[in-house]
Amino acid sequence: MMPAFGFQEHEHTADWELGVWAPDLPGLLEQSARGMYALSGMQIQDGLRQSHSISLHGEDMETLLVRFLTELLWLEQEKGLGFDEFSIVVDSQNNLHAMLGGSVITKLDKEIKAVTYHNLAVETNQSGLRVTIVFDV
Template identity: 30%
Template sequence: MSFTLVAHTADIAVDATGETLDRTFEATAAGLSAAHCESIPGTGDRFGMSVAAESPEALLFDYLDELIYQRDVRGVLPTDHRVTVSEGAQPSLEASARGVALSDVDAREIKAVTYSEMALERTDSGWRAYVVFDV
């Protein structure tokens, strides 16, 4: 799995890949974490979350939105992501992240995930996600 941060006018985008949908969601979330700051300490406690949506694309959007919500509510930068996606009529996921106290990082604010140019697609080697974040 991997991700690349892509300059995007006043926003920032994450272009992520993974062999499975799980790894692609994890790589996209890792890109969101990296968009906040360059260096992330190994501190913090894990927390879990569950998300369901009407499509895989909506599930990715809602998952990333939940990470931003958890950041704001808990005062932590979610990192070290673990995701298990259940595909089907109503896709869902179980995930966890390690929450690093925002006071321990020099983070820029990511305001929101957007549907602008969003893509989630199968590739010959697995999956690819492209997501733009409002900064």
């Protein structure tokens, strides 16, 4: 039996592919972020913590997912920050408000260049939501 939420790397020829599942959209966004960080081998500094808030809008769940992960990549690449605490709220109009807790990145094994829309479709099933995300590396 599959856990209620999680992520798993899939074999892919050129890029990285990640399957993600969760009972709801905030959970799917959090697991997508955790999976992206796991793929890149990210580690953050212990102790000194930083908070960061994000507010985004997406026309649909797929756009919101890509914008959220792209914002996390920007914070990683431009500010050197990674996050391991997520409090995410998404309203019925696909407006996202997130409070993130994290720290300075101390290790990054591989760089993810971008989150793609390649075959991106959030699917609903009896357990909640599922998506496969392809990352450009």
